[in-house]
Amino acid sequence: MNNSVRSTARLVVAGLRALIALTLVCGVIYPLVVTGIAQAAFHDKANGSEIKADGKSVGSERLGQTYVLDKKDKDGNPLPDPKFFQPRPSAAGPNTENTQYHLLVSGASNLAADSKVLLTGVQQRRADVAAFNGVSPAAVPVDALTASASGVDPDISPEYARLQADRVAKANHLDAEKVRKLVEDHVDGRILGFMGEERVNVLKLNIALRELAKA
Amino acid sequence: MSPVLSGILQLTALIAALALVYRPLGDYMARVYSSEKHLRPEKWIYRLIGADPDAEMRWPAYLRGILAFSLVGVLFLYLLQRMQGVLPSSLSLGFTAISPDQAFNTAASFVANTNWQSYSGEQAMGHAVQTLGLAVQNFVSAAVGMAVAIALVRGFARSRSGELGNFWADLVRGTIRILIPVSVVAAVVLVACGAIQNFAGIHDIGQLTGGTQQVNGGAVASQEAIKELGTNGGGYFNANSAHPFENPNAFTNLFEIFLILVIPFALTRTFGKLVGNVKQGYAILAAMGVIWIGFTALMMWTEYAHHGAALQAAGGAMEGKEQRFGVGASAIFGTATTLTSTGAVDSFHSSFTGLGGGLTLLSMMLGEIAPGGVGSGLYGMLVMAVIAVFIAGLMVGRTPEYLGKKIGTREIKLAACYILITPTLVLGFTALSMAMSTPPHSILNGAADSVHNSGAHGFSEVLYAFTSGANNNGSAFAGLNANTQWYNTTIGLAMLLGRFLPMVFVLALAGSLAEQTPVPETAGTLRTEKPLFAGLLVGAIIIITGLTYFPALALGPMAEGLS
Numbered sequence: 157m158n159n160s161v162r163s164t165a166r167l168v169v170a171g172l173r174a175l176i177a178l179t180l181v182c183g184v185i186y187p188l189v190v191t192g193i194a195q196a197a198f199h200d201k202a203n204g205s206e207i208k209a210d211g212k213s214v215g216s217e218r219l220g221q222t223y224v225l226d227k228k229d230k231d232g233n234p235l236p237d238p239k240f241f242q243p244r245p246s247a248a249g250p251n252t253e254n255t256q257y258h259l260l261v262s263g264a265s266n267l268a269a270d271s272k273v274l275l276t277g278v279q280q281r282r283a284d285v286a287a288f289n290g291v292s293p294a295a296v297p298v299d300a301l302t303a304s305a306s307g308v309d310p311d312i313s314p315e316y317a318r319l320q321a322d323r324v325a326k327a328n329h330l331d332a333e334k335v336r337k338l339v340e341d342h343v344d345g346r347i348l349g350f351m352g353e354e355r356v357n358v359l360k361l362n363i364a365l366r367e368l369a370k371a
Numbered sequence: 372m373s374p375v376l377s378g379i380l381q382l383t384a385l386i387a388a389l390a391l392v393y394r395p396l397g398d399y400m401a402r403v404y405s406s407e408k409h410l411r412p413e414k415w416i417y418r419l420i421g422a423d424p425d426a427e428m429r430w431p432a433y434l435r436g437i438l439a440f441s442l443v444g445v446l447f448l449y450l451l452q453r454m455q456g457v458l459p460s461s462l463s464l465g466f467t468a469i470s471p472d473q474a475f476n477t478a479a480s481f482v483a484n485t486n487w488q489s490y491s492g493e494q495a496m497g498h499a500v501q502t503l504g505l506a507v508q509n510f511v512s513a514a515v516g517m518a519v520a521i522a523l524v525r526g527f528a529r530s531r532s533g534e535l536g537n538f539w540a541d542l543v544r545g546t547i548r549i550l551i552p553v554s555v556v557a558a559v560v561l562v563a564c565g566a567i568q569n570f571a572g573i574h575d576i577g578q579l580t581g582g583t584q585q586v587n588g589g590a591v592a593s594q595e596a597i598k599e600l601g602t603n604g605g606g607y608f609n610a611n612s613a614h615p616f617e618n619p620n621a622f623t624n625l626f627e628i629f630l631i632l633v634i635p636f637a638l639t640r641t642f643g644k645l646v647g648n649v650k651q652g653y654a655i656l657a658a659m660g661v662i663w664i665g666f667t668a669l670m671m672w673t674e675y676a677h678h679g680a681a682l683q684a685a686g687g688a689m690e691g692k693e694q695r696f697g698v699g700a701s702a703i704f705g706t707a708t709t710l711t712s713t714g715a716v717d718s719f720h721s722s723f724t725g726l727g728g729g730l731t732l733l734s735m736m737l738g739e740i741a742p743g744g745v746g747s748g749l750y751g752m753l754v755m756a757v758i759a760v761f762i763a764g765l766m767v768g769r770t771p772e773y774l775g776k777k778i779g780t781r782e783i784k785l786a787a788c789y790i791l792i793t794p795t796l797v798l799g800f801t802a803l804s805m806a807m808s809t810p811p812h813s814i815l816n817g818a819a820d821s822v823h824n825s826g827a828h829g830f831s832e833v834l835y836a837f838t839s840g841a842n843n844n845g846s847a848f849a850g851l852n853a854n855t856q857w858y859n860t861t862i863g864l865a866m867l868l869g870r871f872l873p874m875v876f877v878l879a880l881a882g883s884l885a886e887q888t889p890v891p892e893t894a895g896t897l898r899t900e901k902p903l904f905a906g907l908l909v910g911a912i913i914i915i916t917g918l919t920y921f922p923a924l925a926l927g928p929m930a931e932g933l934s
Contacts, residue, residue: 164439170420171439174539175447175511177416178546182597183507186551190558190593194568197559202568204586204616206576213577216586218565218615221578237580244694261491262610264691266721266848268828269679270931274722278685298687299694305613305701305718311694350372350380352621353697362579 209363219308220246220358236288238327241320241365243358244312245281247303265303278302289323311355314343328369338364378671378699381625385703386664388629389636396633397640397652403548404521404541405645416543424540429533430882433522434875436538437515441482441871444508448478451504455497463497464572476859481508483870484516484744486598486605486714486845487836487862489854493587493608498570505605506594510554513601514545516712516746519874520638523750524645526881527774533886535878549634550601557596557630564626565619566592591616599630602744604714604845612704612717613693624696624717628707635659635711635742638749646774650900655752657905662741662912663710666734670702673726678932682724691719702727709734712744714845721832721848728848729928732835735842736920737912738793744843750877752908756899757786757880759911763897763904773899775889782883789876794919796841796865801834801923804861831927836862841869 194202205217215221223240236242247265267274281301286293297315317339325335342361346352409417409424417424428436456468469477473489480487481504490496496505518541525535562568571588578584591607595617598604608614618624636656643652675698677688692701701718708715709731720731734741740751757773761783764771771778828848835848840862847853853862898904 167435167439168443170422170539171436171441171443172447174416174420174422174440174542175443175507177419178511178543179503179507181412181416181551182510182546183503186510186554187502187506187590187593190555190562190596191568191570191590193555193559194562194592198562201565202562202592203571204567204569204576204588205565209579214579215576215584218619219584219586221584223580240580247691261494262608262614263491264610264613264719264722266719267681267690268721268728268931269677269682269688269690269724270828271681274681274690275684278681282684298685298689301685302687302690302692305691305693305716306608306610306615308610308615309693309695310615313694346372346377347620347622350377350384351625352695352700353374353377355694359579366579 207359207363209366214363215359217357217359218310220244220304220310223362238288238323239369240362241312241317241324241356241358244299244309244316245301245303246307246309262306262308264305264307289320291319295319310357310359311344312358314339314354314356317342317356317361324365328365330369334368335365338368374697374699375671375675377697378675378702381700382664382667382671382703385625385628385632389632392633393637393640396637398644400549400634400637400641401644403544404536404641406544409540410547413543413547416547417539420539422537422539424537424543426537427532427534428537430522430535430878433535433538434878437519437874438871440511440538440542441515444482444511445478445867448481448504448508449474451500452477452496455500458497458499461572462499466495466497469495472856472859472863473854476863479863479867480845481505481603481605482512483843483866484512484601484603484712484747485840485843485866485870486603487840487847487853487866488605488845489859489862491609492606498572498589501594501607502590506590506597509594509597509601509603509605510546510550511542513550513597513603513745514542516744517545517549517634517638518542518746519877520746520749521641521645523753523877523881524642526884527753527776528646529885530887530889533882535881535885550597553630554593554596554600557600557626558592560626561592561595561619561623564623565615566595566623567616568592587616595627596630598715599627599713600634600745602631602635602711602713602748604708604712606715612715613719615693618717621695621700624700624704627715627717628704631707631711631713631715632663632742634745635748638746639742642749642753648774648900651774654900654902654905654908655749655756657902658908658912659740659742659748659752661905661909662737663706666710666730666741667703667706670706670727670730671699673724673730674698674702676724678724678726688722688724688727691722693718705731706734708846709844710737710739710741710743712739712747712843712845714839714847716846720835720846725928725932728831728835729924729932731846732831732838732924732928733916733920735838735844736797737916738790739842739844740912747843751873754786754789754877754880755912755915756908757782758790758915759904759908760897760899761786762911763907769895772890772896775892776884776887777890782880785876785880785883789873789880790915792872792876793841793869796869797834797837798920798923800837800841800861800865804833804837804857805830807857827927827930831931834923834927837865840865843870
């Protein structure tokens with residue numbers, strides 16, 4: 157009995173030592189080496205691909221953000237600003253834990269394909285987006301009707317960007333033709349022609365739009 | 372180009388990339404596990420452990436090594452999370468200690484290579500827990516899985532000895548020679564494409580319309596690389612690989628799917644090399660490949676067809692999917708992550724079509740063997756091969772053999788125990804959770820209240836949670852609020868039992884095979900390297916899984932798909 161207790165203890169100590177050694181390799185050396193290479197070779201990307209305009213940080217190229225007015229609708233949601241291209245709906249909920257940090261929380265709605273809540277939501281969004289942009293409900297593309305996976309999707313489809321062009325032009329007193337051209341200039345194709353989907357980065361488009369409006 | 376064509380081209384490119392590295396990586400891994408030499412850093416580690424890496428172990432000793440190492444891993448990770456509150460804020464980011472039940476769940480989850488997460492990474496875990504705790508288990512739990520697979524392969528390859536190699540040597544070599552080098556390269560590729568890698572913590576950045584947005588810094592790319600390569604799946608962020616900082620574009624998306632699949636597929640080559648007949652490895656590869664491609668095709672079809680009232684109204688299955696990936700790439704990712712033990716997601720399975728969600732469930736129920744987790748995929752598939760050989764033997768009435776080893780009463784009992792464990796855990800815990808009445812203020816509170824969607828989908832969420840846990844996958848129908856004492860505890864148990872009980876039977880099987888004297892091949896021997904056997908193997912897998920889970924699937928996803 158004593159022997160087996162001793163051998164078990166010896167084994168557990170060996171396991172502990174192995175864990176310490178491998179923690180040093182995988183938990184300290186590995187992340188530090190990768191961070192070193194990343195910071196030296198890809199400094200901006202490794203730090204979140206921040207974009208500066210007029211010397212000020214205006215956000216990250218990778219993250220979506222909101223473009224809203226101070227006014228709120230009857231449900232207490234801020235109203236979209238017609239002067240800007242609008243991103244996809246986001247289902248990333250309000251912060252529930254660690255509220256003192258007010259973290260940006262990522263996530264999706266997780267509603268099922270046959271969910272009544274989702275169905276009503278889609279119908280409501282279709283009506284809202286159509287009215288907001290002055291187009292027919294049938295013209296609203298799918299990415300404008302569905303919440304993204306991350307809740308911070310930086311992109312919209314070219315169709316959704318094109319649909320918004322006339323409304324944005326009108327709100328900024330710009331030539332609609334110029335805004336439409338701006339959208340086309342900001343359409344990113346599929347990577348190598350076949351990976352993923354065509355998309356428009358909303359932040360980059362809105363920065364260019366602001367430049368256009370200033371000129 | 373139509374989205375469907377783009378989806379097919381992405382799948383084709385993925386297959387081509389996997390085929391390209393199959394032989395070199397498989398051969399390299401065979402050399403790693405059979406080499407006589409020790410690298411200098413490995414010698415330092417062996418000295419620190421106090422282990423002789425050349426000492427051969429029989430199966431009980433090998434198993435004891437695994438259990439001791441994993442037990443220490445669970446305790447360390449549990450304590451690290453419980454102590455987060457007293458760590459300096461540069462290491463904890465100001466986050467408090469994780470509650471006991473959630474800390475147990477998370478510790479069990481990462482040590483069992485599951486990476487089920489009942490917390491939101493960016494809201495709960497600081498740098499210390501992420502890199503010193505979670506990332507380390509991402510490496511070593513994967514290395515443990517590979518070690519067990521190699522031990523089983525040695526069981527087939529060796530005779531009259533019962534010796535399976537040395538666990539410490541296999542653990543250290545898998546980590547140092549395979550996982551670390553590939554992860555470093557992969558992490559740098561991810562950063563080059565836009566994944567973040569810093570220790571900045573939580574900070575504000577500006578917004579175009581004024582105001583600020585809060586973002587997390589962190590060692591994300593280094594975590595992401597091993598999370599996919601080790602088929603772990605635990606995201607740095609709540610949104611997992613859907614978050615642009617983890618998976619910035621459509622190329623990294625395909626690259627991450629590649630990382631998920633590359634070791635499990637290449638291990639079939641390693642297997643073929645080590646048993647001295649690469650064709651045996653190809654047969655296993657063929658069975659894995661057929662299931663994987665079949666499931667991916669089905670998934671793409673149903674997602675593009677976007678069945679389901681809400682998706683029909685929206686005109687596409689884009690709920691819970693990112694614009695830069697689209698439907699096709701998300702379908703490929705969803706299938707790969709559930710057919711392996713990964714559980715990372717680039718889109719949310721709960722919002723997939725009814726059939727698509729059912730496919731992710733079925734993928735896990737197959738036992739994650741096509742190609743499965745690193746190591747666990749190969750040993751799971753080899754156990755299935757033993758069963759297929761046995762069935763074939765019954766049909767022709769002769770004693771079944773596989774790779775020159777007799778599959779006798781003892782071997783088939785061990786294989787049968789192996790395949791019974793996971794279904795017992797999945798169906799047992801699901802039934803308990805559904806039966807649970809939840810009085811207020813009870814420790815069990817929150818079993819039924821946690822379900823976010825009602826009806827058949829609600830049942831699917833619970834079934835999915837236990838399927839994911841017991842199969843060590845870690846993905847979720849995230850509608851379920853799993854951060855309750857009931858789910859943290861039961862899923863934690865399901866993960867540990869679902870990981871380590873099968874290992875007991877696999878190693879016992881390996882030991883029993885390694886003791887045998889090989890039987891010479893005759894004209895009557897079943898040719899296990901032929902397409903006929905690969906077909907039989909696929910059939911056996913589908914029938915066994917189908918019969919086991921059909922009633923539960925009928926109550927959940929099938930009812931949902933038909934309604």
